[in-house]
Amino acid sequence: MIKRFTSFHTLLFGCVVLFAMLAIVPARAEVSVEASLSHHSFPVNRAAQLSITIRGNSNSATIQLPDVKNITFHSRGQSTQVNMINGSYSSSLTRTYLVQAAKAGKYTIPPIRVNDGGKSFSTKAINFEVTPVGTQGNNSTGNEKTTVNDIAFIRIEQSGNHFTGEMVPVTIKAYFSEKYRFSQIDRPVLKGDGVVMSPLPEEPEQTRESLGGASYNVISWKTALSGIKTGKHPISFTLDCSLLIAQQRRSLSPFGGSSLFDDSFFDNFLGGYQRKSISLTSGELSFNVIPIPSEGQPADFSGAIGDFTMQVRVTPIKVEVGEPLTLTIDISGEGNFDRVNTPSFPKSPLWKTYAPTTEFIRQGSIFSGTKKFEQAVIAKTDTVRNIPSLSFTFFNPHKHKFITIDSGEIPIEVKRSNQPVQKQPVVSVPQHQQQLKTAASPPVAEISGLAPIHLKTGSFHQKIIPLFQKSWFIALSLLCFLVLLALIFLRIRLSNVSKKPEIREKQLALQLLTKDLHSVEQAEASGDSLAFLMACRTTIQNMLGFIWQTEPTAISLADIRDRLQSDSGLITIFEAAGQAAYGGETLSDKQMQNYSTTLKTELENLL
Amino acid sequence: MKTRYFIPILLLFTMILSVSAAVSGKNSIETRFQQANESYSRGNYQKAIEQYVEILEENGYSAAVLSNLANSYVQTGETGKAVLNYERALRLAPSSSDIKSNLNMVRKNNGLFPKDSSWSEQAIHVLTINQWTVMACIALLFCSLSQFIAIRGYMTKKVTTGVTIASIFIFALATSATAFHYQYFNPSVVISPKARLLVSPFASSASIGIIQEGRLIYPEKNHGDYVYVTDETNRKGWIHFHSIEAVCVK
Known part of the structure; x- marks a missing residue:
C-alpha cells in the first residue's frame, strides 16, 4: 500500500516538473541590438565606455567593431541578464568596451554590425567629442554635471575668511570611479603660497559615494590649512595616481578561428593592463587670510587661535615651606595648540617656580585635544594662602574677539617647616690638593643644602648585595647552625642519661673495662706475667662487680666458683692469679696470650 | 746554604712588591678621587661625573664615590641618576646620615614623595x-x-x-x-626625564601617564624592550628598559 502510494507521488512530481520546464522554455524572442556611450564628451587622456546590448535569445551573436581613425576599442568584458516576469522569460547580453582617442576632435562611431544565427543587426551611429587635456577638469564650485563625467577627481569644501595662524579644518576627497582600476595613489599636494597644510594622516578614510548616479570609491584626508600671511591666496591640490587600462588580447586559436579563451571575459585575467599615469587637479580655491585685530589684543596673547577651556589643579594642598606643589594646567579644545603656551605663574618673592613640562594629548583631529602642563612651585613662606590666579588668552575666530580665561585663586595650606635649614656645603680639600687649585676657584654649589662630598674613597665592593648573600656570612651562619645542632644533640643525650642511671653505669663499666684490658695488654707486651695476672684479676673483679652489683675488691675465688659455671675460663685465670700472687708462679708468653684471649672472650659473653 | 735563604728572600721580596703595588694603586685611586672632588668643587660637574664614573668602573662600588657622583648629578639636574647613585651608596653605607639627608632633599625638591608606610x-x-x-x-x-x-x-x-x-x-x-x-632591596630608578607608563609593551600603546624621573619602581616581568613595573604609588604599567636602571646591577 505504501509502495503504491509512493510511486503515485513520484509520477505526479515528475509531471509537474516537466510541465514547469515546458512552461518556462522561451519562445524565440525577437533579437534587438543597441549601443550606448557613457560620455559623449571626454578629454583625450581619459576614456568613455561603450556598451553594446543584444536582447533576445542570442548566445551565438558576434560583434563586428568598426574601424575608426584615431579611436581604439578595449574590451572590458560582457554580462548576461536574465529576467522572468509573470512567467515571461527574456535575456540580454551586454558587451562593454573602453573607447579611447589618440587625439582630440569630433568622432562618429558608425553603426555596429551584430551577426546572430545568419541574421545581421545594426546599431545606430554614435557621435562624441574628445577634448584636449585639462579643458574639462573639476572645480570646487561643485559643477555636478562635470564631476560625474570624470573617472577621478578631487573635491574640497572650504570657503570664507580666516585669520593668520588659524587652523582651518579641511577634508580633501579624491573620487575614483568604480568602473576603473587605479593604483599607486599618492597623497594630495597643496599648490599655492601663503598657506600651509598640516601633515596628512597616515591612513586616510575610505568610503563609497554615489554622485549623479555613478558610484565612486572615495579617499578622504582630514587635515587643516593655516594662512601664514594676509591676503587672498589661490590654492589647489594635485594628486598623482595610475589608471590601469585593460589590454585586448590576440586570438589564441591556432586555427585562426575564435577559441574558448578569446572571450572578453578572460581579458581581466589573461589580457593584462596598461598603466597610465594621471594627475588629478582640484579646482582653484581662494583662501582669504585676514590679520588678527591688533586692537584690544591682551599683552599675554601668544598667538593661540581657536576655542579653548582651561582647568588648573594643584597637589598636594597642604604642604610645609619648601615642599614642592605640582600645578597641573589642562588647556583643551580646538585650535593651533603649537601656539598655546604655559599660562605664566606670576612672579613673586613668595614663590619659587620651575620650568613646566608639556604634553599634548590628541583627541580625534590633529588640532583638537588637550595640552597638559605640569609645573612644580614651592612656597617660600608660610604666609602664602593661595595659588595665584593663572590666565590664558586666545583669539576666538568665530566670535572675532580675544578671550581671557582666569583660573581663579586656589586655596592651599602652607605650614612652617620643622626641619632646620641646612647650610651651604663647604668642601674641604686636603693641603696637598689645595696647591693644585687656582686662587680664583672657590667651591661652587648650584644646589644648596647638600651634605659635603666625601674625601676618602673608602672600601670598594664588586657587587651591591645584602650581608646575608655574602659567602663569608653564609659560611659563618652555617657554622653557627652546626654548633647549635651539636649542642642540642648533646643536651638531649645528657638529658636521657640523667633520666636512666643504669646507662651511665654501663658506660662507666665499659670505660673501666677498656682501661683494664689496656693494662692487661701492656703487661702482656712487657712479658711481666705477675703484672699480667694481677691485671687480669682486677679486670675480672671490676666486671663481675658491675654485673653482680657488689664491691669488686670483695669478690673472691669462692664467689666466682659459686656463681659462674665450673668450666668458665675466668675461674682458671683467677686461680692462676692467686697462685702467682702467693706462690710466685710465672707464665710463658704463649700462656699469657691464651689467657688474654680467654679473658676477652669470657667477658664479652658476660656482657 | 745559599739555597736555604733563597726561597724566604724571594717570598719576602714578592710580598714587599705586592704590598707596595697595592699601596701605590690605592694612592692612585685616592689621587684621582681628589681630582674628581676638585672638579666638583670648581663647579665642573660634568667632568667630575666622568671622573667618578671612571673610578667606579675600574674599582667597583664605593659608598663615598657613589655619593659624590650623586651630588654631581644633582648639580647637573639629572635627578634620576642622582637618586640611583644615592640609593646604591645607601646599600653600602645604610647608616650614613649624609647620604640619607641628601637623598631626602633631592626627593623632596622634586616631589618624589613615597607612599605612607604602615x-x-x-x-x-x-x-x-x-x-x-x-x-x-x-x-x-x-x-x-x-x-x-x-x-x-x-x-x-x-x-x-x-x-x-x-x-x-x-x-x-x-x-x-x-x-x-x-x-625592596633592588628597585629600579627612572632615569629618563620623559618616561611614560604604557598599557601594553609596545611603542604605539596608550599611555597611563608620565612617571617622574627619580621615582623608584619594582620590575616584575619583561617583554621585548619593555618591563612591567609597579611604582612607589602602586601604579602599574610597561616602561621602556632604557628609561630605568637597577640599583643593584647583576
Whole structure:
C-alpha cells in the first residue's frame, strides 16, 4: 500500500516538473541590438565606455567593431541578464568596451554590425567629442554635471575668511570611479603660497559615494590649512595616481578561428593592463587670510587661535615651606595648540617656580585635544594662602574677539617647616690638593643644602648585595647552625642519661673495662706475667662487680666458683692469679696470650 | 746554604712588591678621587661625573664615590641618576646620615614623595637589612650559648630555657624583617626625564601617564624592550628598559 502510494507521488512530481520546464522554455524572442556611450564628451587622456546590448535569445551573436581613425576599442568584458516576469522569460547580453582617442576632435562611431544565427543587426551611429587635456577638469564650485563625467577627481569644501595662524579644518576627497582600476595613489599636494597644510594622516578614510548616479570609491584626508600671511591666496591640490587600462588580447586559436579563451571575459585575467599615469587637479580655491585685530589684543596673547577651556589643579594642598606643589594646567579644545603656551605663574618673592613640562594629548583631529602642563612651585613662606590666579588668552575666530580665561585663586595650606635649614656645603680639600687649585676657584654649589662630598674613597665592593648573600656570612651562619645542632644533640643525650642511671653505669663499666684490658695488654707486651695476672684479676673483679652489683675488691675465688659455671675460663685465670700472687708462679708468653684471649672472650659473653 | 735563604728572600721580596703595588694603586685611586672632588668643587660637574664614573668602573662600588657622583648629578639636574647613585651608596653605607639627608632633599625638591608606610613597615625600617641580618645571627649565637650553659649547668634550666625561647623569637623576627627588606632591596630608578607608563609593551600603546624621573619602581616581568613595573604609588604599567636602571646591577 505504501509502495503504491509512493510511486503515485513520484509520477505526479515528475509531471509537474516537466510541465514547469515546458512552461518556462522561451519562445524565440525577437533579437534587438543597441549601443550606448557613457560620455559623449571626454578629454583625450581619459576614456568613455561603450556598451553594446543584444536582447533576445542570442548566445551565438558576434560583434563586428568598426574601424575608426584615431579611436581604439578595449574590451572590458560582457554580462548576461536574465529576467522572468509573470512567467515571461527574456535575456540580454551586454558587451562593454573602453573607447579611447589618440587625439582630440569630433568622432562618429558608425553603426555596429551584430551577426546572430545568419541574421545581421545594426546599431545606430554614435557621435562624441574628445577634448584636449585639462579643458574639462573639476572645480570646487561643485559643477555636478562635470564631476560625474570624470573617472577621478578631487573635491574640497572650504570657503570664507580666516585669520593668520588659524587652523582651518579641511577634508580633501579624491573620487575614483568604480568602473576603473587605479593604483599607486599618492597623497594630495597643496599648490599655492601663503598657506600651509598640516601633515596628512597616515591612513586616510575610505568610503563609497554615489554622485549623479555613478558610484565612486572615495579617499578622504582630514587635515587643516593655516594662512601664514594676509591676503587672498589661490590654492589647489594635485594628486598623482595610475589608471590601469585593460589590454585586448590576440586570438589564441591556432586555427585562426575564435577559441574558448578569446572571450572578453578572460581579458581581466589573461589580457593584462596598461598603466597610465594621471594627475588629478582640484579646482582653484581662494583662501582669504585676514590679520588678527591688533586692537584690544591682551599683552599675554601668544598667538593661540581657536576655542579653548582651561582647568588648573594643584597637589598636594597642604604642604610645609619648601615642599614642592605640582600645578597641573589642562588647556583643551580646538585650535593651533603649537601656539598655546604655559599660562605664566606670576612672579613673586613668595614663590619659587620651575620650568613646566608639556604634553599634548590628541583627541580625534590633529588640532583638537588637550595640552597638559605640569609645573612644580614651592612656597617660600608660610604666609602664602593661595595659588595665584593663572590666565590664558586666545583669539576666538568665530566670535572675532580675544578671550581671557582666569583660573581663579586656589586655596592651599602652607605650614612652617620643622626641619632646620641646612647650610651651604663647604668642601674641604686636603693641603696637598689645595696647591693644585687656582686662587680664583672657590667651591661652587648650584644646589644648596647638600651634605659635603666625601674625601676618602673608602672600601670598594664588586657587587651591591645584602650581608646575608655574602659567602663569608653564609659560611659563618652555617657554622653557627652546626654548633647549635651539636649542642642540642648533646643536651638531649645528657638529658636521657640523667633520666636512666643504669646507662651511665654501663658506660662507666665499659670505660673501666677498656682501661683494664689496656693494662692487661701492656703487661702482656712487657712479658711481666705477675703484672699480667694481677691485671687480669682486677679486670675480672671490676666486671663481675658491675654485673653482680657488689664491691669488686670483695669478690673472691669462692664467689666466682659459686656463681659462674665450673668450666668458665675466668675461674682458671683467677686461680692462676692467686697462685702467682702467693706462690710466685710465672707464665710463658704463649700462656699469657691464651689467657688474654680467654679473658676477652669470657667477658664479652658476660656482657 | 745559599739555597736555604733563597726561597724566604724571594717570598719576602714578592710580598714587599705586592704590598707596595697595592699601596701605590690605592694612592692612585685616592689621587684621582681628589681630582674628581676638585672638579666638583670648581663647579665642573660634568667632568667630575666622568671622573667618578671612571673610578667606579675600574674599582667597583664605593659608598663615598657613589655619593659624590650623586651630588654631581644633582648639580647637573639629572635627578634620576642622582637618586640611583644615592640609593646604591645607601646599600653600602645604610647608616650614613649624609647620604640619607641628601637623598631626602633631592626627593623632596622634586616631589618624589613615597607612599605612607604602615606602623609595622616603619618599625621594620628602624633597622637596615644588614642590621636585621646581624641581629638574626646574634640570636642564633645566643641560642647556642644558652644550650652550652644548660649542658654545663652554669645556670638553672628555667633561665636557659627562657634565653633559648627569646633567642628563637628574635631570630624569627629578624629573619622576617630581613625578608621584608629584601623585597625592596633592588628597585629600579627612572632615569629618563620623559618616561611614560604604557598599557601594553609596545611603542604605539596608550599611555597611563608620565612617571617622574627619580621615582623608584619594582620590575616584575619583561617583554621585548619593555618591563612591567609597579611604582612607589602602586601604579602599574610597561616602561621602556632604557628609561630605568637597577640599583643593584647583576
